[in-house]
Structures are given as structure tokens and as C-alpha cells.
Amino acid sequence: MAIQKKCIALLTGLTVLGGTLVQADDFDLTIALGEVEGNQNKSRVEPGSYHRIDTYLTNNGPDAAPGRILVTGEVLPECPYLVGWYLSEDATITTDDIQIGGFCPNGLQAGQTLRFWADVYVPVNITGGFYYWGAIVDYNQAVVETDESNNAALGDQVLVR
Known part of the structure; x- marks a missing residue:
């Protein structure tokens, strides 16, 4: 029965949530970044x-x-949407930037904020220079939201060397 509901949801553009069908446009996911831990000099990694x-x-x-x-x-292993962390050479965070981490979150209730620490890895073969930390919620564009323009977050600039 759950598989049937999931198939119906995929065919009709709805999302399966707790065995119930809900309109995908009834939620709006956003992401914000705070401090970065892992090095003593926060402006260089x-x-x-x-x-x-x-x-x-x-x-x-x-x-x-x-x-x-x-x-x-x-x-x-199925995940309705994914969160990704990035290093970007400019102040616009996109999926074309260097992905340094990813996560499949649990559901969020209306108005709920989940705060957590994301573990990321700066690649060994990255070209040295200035980058911005960034993140994108639903980077795989798997769900339809009421506002798709607020899914990326820009963090601080950092020197990779």
C-alpha cells in the first residue's frame, strides 16, 4: 500500500509524508550558515x-x-530532498561550485528550524585562492516549494592555501 501511495504521489506531483499525501507547495525550505569550526585561523583553510x-x-x-x-x-536510502555544502569562487552559491558535503535531513514541521553542525571536507586537489562557504537546500530540486529562490545560503569568505 505504501508503494502504491508513493507511485500515486510521483504521478500527481504530490509528496508522501507519513503515509499521507500533501501538496508539495505547502512548505518552503530555507538554509542559513553560522560559524565554521575546524581551524584556528577562520579566514584560512x-x-x-x-x-x-x-x-x-x-x-x-x-x-x-x-x-x-x-x-x-x-x-x-530514498531522500525527498538533499542539502549540500559548497566552496564557491564568487558570492553566488550554485550546484556548479565545489561540493564539499551533503546530507539527507529528517522532516521539518511547519515553522520548525533544525540547527546542526555539518561536517565538510576541503578537497586535496582544490586550487588555492579565495572562496566562499555556501549551502543549498534541495539542491537536487526534488520537491516543489512555495519559494524556490531562497534555497541557497552564502557564508564567509575563506582563503584556501
Whole structure:
């Protein structure tokens, strides 16, 4: 029955949430970045280093946003939407930038903000220079939201050397 509901949801443009069909445009996901941990000099990082980025994921919509799909207590590898962290050479964060981390979040209730620390990795083969930390919620464009223009967040600039 759950598979049938999921197939119906995919065919009709709806999202499956807790066994119920909800309109995909009833939620609005946003993301914001805070501090970066992992180095003493916050304005410079080394290639091959790990860092933790303070991240705030919010559902601004009136209905719950989907998350990892649970079936009989097990998390399936399916994810309604993904969050990605990036290093960008300019102040516009896009999926064309260097992805340094990813995450499949749990669902968010209406108005709920989830704060967590994202673990990211600066690639060893990255070209040295100035970059911006960034993040995008629903970077795979898997769900339809009321506002698709607020899914990216710009963080501080950092020197990679």
C-alpha cells in the first residue's frame, strides 16, 4: 500500500509524508550558515582539512516538509530532498561550485528550524585562492516549494592555501 501511495504521489506531483499525501507547495525550505569550526585561523583553510559548519535548516511553510522515508522503523536510502555544502569562487552559491558535503535531513514541521553542525571536507586537489562557504537546500530540486529562490545560503569568505 505504501508503494502504491508513493507511485500515486510521483504521478500527481504530490509528496508522501507519513503515509499521507500533501501538496508539495505547502512548505518552503530555507538554509542559513553560522560559524565554521575546524581551524584556528577562520579566514584560512588547508586543502585536505575537515571543518564543521553551523547550519540552520528551516521550513517556513504552513505544512510539514518531508524527510527521510521510514518504513517499519528502517530508514530507506530514498531522500525527498538533499542539502549540500559548497566552496564557491564568487558570492553566488550554485550546484556548479565545489561540493564539499551533503546530507539527507529528517522532516521539518511547519515553522520548525533544525540547527546542526555539518561536517565538510576541503578537497586535496582544490586550487588555492579565495572562496566562499555556501549551502543549498534541495539542491537536487526534488520537491516543489512555495519559494524556490531562497534555497541557497552564502557564508564567509575563506582563503584556501
